[in-house]
Amino acid sequence: MVSIKDVAKHAGVAISTVSKVINGYPNVSEETRIKVNQVVEELNFVPNSVAAALSSKQAGRVALLVNLNVKTQAIDEIDMQYIQGAINKAMELNLDVITLFFSMFKSKTMEELIRYLKSQSITGIIIYGMSKEDKVLHGLIASMEFKCVVIDAPIVNENTSSVGIDHRKAQYEVARKTIEENNCKRVLYIAGKRNGYVTQERLLGMGDLVTELELTMLVRWGDFSELQARNITMKYGKNKDIVVCASDLMAIGAMKALTEMDIFRPVCGFDGIILMGYVGKQMNTVRQDFAGVSARAMEELALLMGGKEGCIVNTPYSLVRMKYMDIIC
Amino acid sequence: MVSIKDVAKHAGVAISTVSKVINGYPNVSEETRIKVNQVVEELNFVPNSVAAALSSKQAGRVALLVNLNVKTQAIDEIDMQYIQGAINKAMELNLDVITLFFSMFKSKTMEELIRYLKSQSITGIIIYGMSKEDKVLHGLIASMEFKCVVIDAPIVNENTSSVGIDHRKAQYEVARKTIEENNCKRVLYIAGKRNGYVTQERLLGMGDLVTELELTMLVRWGDFSELQARNITMKYGKNKDIVVCASDLMAIGAMKALTEMDIFRPVCGFDGIILMGYVGKQMNTVRQDFAGVSARAMEELALLMGGKEGCIVNTPYSLVRMKYMDIIC
DNA sequence: TTGTAGGCGTTATCAT
DNA sequence: ATGATAACGCCTACAA
Numbered sequence: 001m002v003s004i005k006d007v008a009k010h011a012g013v014a015i016s017t018v019s020k021v022i023n024g025y026p027n028v029s030e031e032t033r034i035k036v037n038q039v040v041e042e043l044n045f046v047p048n049s050v051a052a053a054l055s056s057k058q059a060g061r062v063a064l065l066v067n068l069n070v071k072t073q074a075i076d077e078i079d080m081q082y083i084q085g086a087i088n089k090a091m092e093l094n095l096d097v098i099t100l101f102f103s104m105f106k107s108k109t110m111e112e113l114i115r116y117l118k119s120q121s122i123t124g125i126i127i128y129g130m131s132k133e134d135k136v137l138h139g140l141i142a143s144m145e146f147k148c149v150v151i152d153a154p155i156v157n158e159n160t161s162s163v164g165i166d167h168r169k170a171q172y173e174v175a176r177k178t179i180e181e182n183n184c185k186r187v188l189y190i191a192g193k194r195n196g197y198v199t200q201e202r203l204l205g206m207g208d209l210v211t212e213l214e215l216t217m218l219v220r221w222g223d224f225s226e227l228q229a230r231n232i233t234m235k236y237g238k239n240k241d242i243v244v245c246a247s248d249l250m251a252i253g254a255m256k257a258l259t260e261m262d263i264f265r266p267v268c269g270f271d272g273i274i275l276m277g278y279v280g281k282q283m284n285t286v287r288q289d290f291a292g293v294s295a296r297a298m299e300e301l302a303l304l305m306g307g308k309e310g311c312i313v314n315t316p317y318s319l320v321r322m323k324y325m326d327i328i329c
Numbered sequence: 330m331v332s333i334k335d336v337a338k339h340a341g342v343a344i345s346t347v348s349k350v351i352n353g354y355p356n357v358s359e360e361t362r363i364k365v366n367q368v369v370e371e372l373n374f375v376p377n378s379v380a381a382a383l384s385s386k387q388a389g390r391v392a393l394l395v396n397l398n399v400k401t402q403a404i405d406e407i408d409m410q411y412i413q414g415a416i417n418k419a420m421e422l423n424l425d426v427i428t429l430f431f432s433m434f435k436s437k438t439m440e441e442l443i444r445y446l447k448s449q450s451i452t453g454i455i456i457y458g459m460s461k462e463d464k465v466l467h468g469l470i471a472s473m474e475f476k477c478v479v480i481d482a483p484i485v486n487e488n489t490s491s492v493g494i495d496h497r498k499a500q501y502e503v504a505r506k507t508i509e510e511n512n513c514k515r516v517l518y519i520a521g522k523r524n525g526y527v528t529q530e531r532l533l534g535m536g537d538l539v540t541e542l543e544l545t546m547l548v549r550w551g552d553f554s555e556l557q558a559r560n561i562t563m564k565y566g567k568n569k570d571i572v573v574c575a576s577d578l579m580a581i582g583a584m585k586a587l588t589e590m591d592i593f594r595p596v597c598g599f600d601g602i603i604l605m606g607y608v609g610k611q612m613n614t615v616r617q618d619f620a621g622v623s624a625r626a627m628e629e630l631a632l633l634m635g636g637k638e639g640c641i642v643n644t645p646y647s648l649v650r651m652k653y654m655d656i657i658c
Numbered sequence: 659t660t661g662t663a664g665g666c667g668t669t670a671t672c673a674t
Numbered sequence: 675a676t677g678a679t680a681a682c683g684c685c686t687a688c689a690a
Contacts, residue, residue, distance in 0.1 A: 001447055003683055014661040019685060029659060044440070046448040050382050050390075051683035055666050061379075068413060080405035083412070084397060084430060091433055096449070099428055101413060104420055111373070118330055119375040120425070121666095252607070278581070278607045332667055343677040348669060356675060380667035383682050387669080450682095662689070667682105674677080 002043045011039040022047055049096050053121045060123025060147075060305055061096040062086075062298070065137070067129030068101050069224070077273050078290050082128050082151070085291030089298040098122070102129070110139035123147060124301045126294070132195040147304035149297045153197040154312070161310040163297040165317040167198050170286045171205030171270065174319050175244045178268040178284045179213065184241035187215050190222040190229050190254060192246040202246050202270070222250045229253035234261065243267045252279050276322040288317040331372045340368040351376055378425050382450045389452025389476075389634055390425040391415075391627070394466070396458030397430050398553070406602050407619050411457050411480070414620030418627040427451070431458070439468035452476060453630045455623070461524040476633035478626045482526040483641070490639040492626040494646040496527050499615045500534030500599065503648050504573045507597040507613045508542065513570035516544050519551040519558050519583060521575040531575050531599070551579045558582035563590065572596045581608050605651040617646040 004022075008015045013032055020028050021036040039045075053061055064086055066079055083099060090097045098120060105113050113136060117125070124147045130137050131153075141148050144159050152164035179187070189206050192199035203219065210217045218236055222229040222245065229250030233243055234257045243258070243265055245251040251269030256279070258265050269276065272287030293315045300313055333351075337344045342361055349357050350365040368374075382390055393415055395408055412428060419426045427449060434442050442465060446454070453476045459466050460482075470477050473488050481493035508516070518535050521528035532548065539546045547565055551558040551574065558579030562572055563586045572587070572594055574580035580598030585608070587594050598605065601616030622644045629642055 001683090005683080015684080016662080016686075017660060020660095023685085027659060032660080044444055046444045048383075048448050048450065048683050050379055050450040051666090052685075053666095054377075054379050054383050054668090054682090055684045056686080068409075076406045076409035080397075080409045083428070087428060087430065088433065091429075097427065098425070099412070099416060101416065104417065115373055115375045119377050121377065121379040275604065275607060278604060330667090334667075344668085345670080345678080346676060349676090352669085358675060361675080377667050380682090381669070383666090383684090384668040385670075385682085660690080662687105664687090665685090669681085671680080672678085674675100 001048075002045050004045070004047065007036065007039050007043060007045050010043060011036045053096060061098065061121050062090060062124040062126065062301060063117060063120070063122045064097060064099045065125060065127045065130075066099065066101050067131075068103065069129070077275070078271065079128065081290035082294040085294030086126060086298045088291075089295035093298065093302050095124075095298070095302065102134075105136070108136065110136045110143070113140060114143060114145055117146065124305050125149070126297050126301055127151065127153075128294075130197070131193060132197065147301060148310075149301045149304070151293065151297060154201075156310045156312055158309055159304060161297075161300045161304060161313060163293060163300055163313040163315060165286075165288050165293070165315050167201035168205040168208070170317050170319075171202035171244075171246070172209050174268050174270065174284050174286050175206060175209055176213070177319060178244070178266050179209070179215070179242060181284075182242060182266040184266065185215055186240045186242075187217040188233070188236050188240040188243045189217055189219045190232055190243065190245045190250050191219055192222065192224045192250075194221055194223075199246060206244065222246065222253075224250060226250060226253035230257045233257035237261065237265055238263060240265065245269050247271055248273045248276050248285055251283060251285070252276070255279060255281060255283070272320060272322065274322075282321045282323045284319060284321055286317050287320045287322075288315065330377075331374050333374070333376065336365065336368050336372060336374050339372060340365045382425065390427065390450050391419060391453040391455065391630060392446060392449070392451045393426060393428045394454060394456045394459075395428065395430050396460075397432065398458070406604070407600065408457065410619035411623040414623030415455060415627045417620075418624040422627065422631050424453075424627070424631065431463075434465070437465065439465045439472070442469060443472060443474055446475065453634050454478070455626050455630055456480065456482075457623075459526070460522060461526065476630060477639075478630045478633065480622065480626060483530075485639045485641055487638055488633060490626075490629045490633060490642060492622060492629055492642040492644060494615075494617050494622070494644050496530035497534040497537070499646050499648075500531035500573075500575070501538050503597050503599065503613050503615045504535060504538050505542070506648060507573070507595050508538070508544070508571060510613075511571060511595040513595065514544055515569045515571075516546040517562070517565050517569040517572045518546055518548045519561055519572065519574045519579050520548055521551065521553045521579075523550055523552075528575060535573065551575065551582075553579060555579060555582035559586045562586035566590065566594055567592060569594065574598050576600055577602045577605050577614055580612060580614070581605070584608060584610060584612070601649060601651065611650045611652045613648060613650055615646050616649045616651075617644065 008018045126149045128151045148160040220232045224247050226249045230253035233254040243254045248269035248271045251267050255267045267283050269285040272285050333347050337347045455478045457480045477489040549561045553576050555578045559582035562583040572583045577598035577600045580596050584596050598614040601614050
């Protein structure tokens, strides 16, 4: 393997000079810079990232912590796009990435998790699908031992940024649109998980809407489960004018229930997953670019690792109707 | 961070002795082994895998090369399970994993790819979704620079194993079952990609069946595209008794086409993806445990890295019918 | 501006 | 059986 040493030798300079060149440090004459780069090309030198990670706390590695929802594989789509977006951007930024799943450290204490991450030379973390109940992760963030980016959870401190769409506003908008299209008054809202950040925000959005349009609203917890949404709709759907769901999967469950009950009620969802195209009917939903969000998160993390302070980053979304022929083309 | 040095100091032994203990090497007295382990517990020592990777060619790292099919996000489900299965098993086996996507090195030459992997201290690779056209990957495998496991492609050499189900047999069985249930004679077979290994095997399975049951068969290439399967079915479905598809996604496309044409033909698919539960009708398909296959692949890779020779590993599958209520519970 | 040398945390090779 | 010690490839004061 061609190492920095070889490059130095061929270029007739010291190792440290080569290091400076490949890392873009100042205090190198234009002349030597060119020469070194030339040799790098010639020898096809690729710096060993493992050695770099070992020697400097600068060039840290990034861990993706993904909360795979084992129950509903249908939304693997979202996680896959998260992972893809992050890894692609990381490669662009020359960052090393390892992927971990929540399930892998369910039995670990915070200290154990921190030690594990450190043993991997991890200095930056992106967390997907975190809820209020994840005490270990909250501790991890609070420990300030790592730079963190949390997707869709409003946690910010010096070392931590939050990235995601404005769920409150998005929920408000998609529900409003559907309600106005159908002139509804009595809303059945099937929310997500009781302790989810996203759930809370979306619920607030519904609250805004109810106040503004003077609606009545019944709220039930669907836990993002298609089956529960189905059951809830069976039970309460008849006396309502619309079923607003905090996720597409639940919206699908609701719609199937309505079909079986042989009554029509408008339904709207949230997320814009592909699956929506397969259920026959169209419905309004909120579409976000998950890979894009994740890429943005990686960029933000890189900034944090570079010394920037944590902040909130809002990403774009749009209201759409999804139908079969749009999906398969 | 507590390092091996600290452990050595506290235990009153040399660094190298600690190293031997934590790596299970021989030539350590029971007494010191116990003592060292005790200190390891006490200090909560976790070996730094980055340093280990740098120092030894033994403790190699593993790269997952995933061919994400950008066109059809519906099968993210499969890739996600592959990734999950591999990473979980790797953690169990104490192997480091990085995940890469084909798209990241589409423009790289084989040499560049090899250099890149080496720069990451990669010594083992698992490849998902490889086709005959992936010259770079063929070169990579042939170079013998890495230990490889290829999923669903019959490539074996000293350093390379192949892991997957017997596609020929599985295709034969699922088609046979469906045909016998419906007493068909004229088969429309929608195959996958022209240069896919899996496609070829499945086609052979159909060949076996056609011969055995004295059927007639029209074969078209659907490229695993739902839309193409749809079009093919529109064009040729009417004059056939059954549509056998090389993937669930294509089976869904075929079924939708038949519904629109308002004719009934039995359809069978392949893979057992969740999406199948959402299309209304049931159909026969082949179900495999993707996470399990991937975990098995990781085990095989660990063996290869330990010096074993490459071989073929067959994993189990089953014939199933998927319907909505099975999926959402 | 350039080069020297001391780590980073392990592993592995030798002596002892 | 145990312990120095030299790699591994790179980064970074610090010295020249």
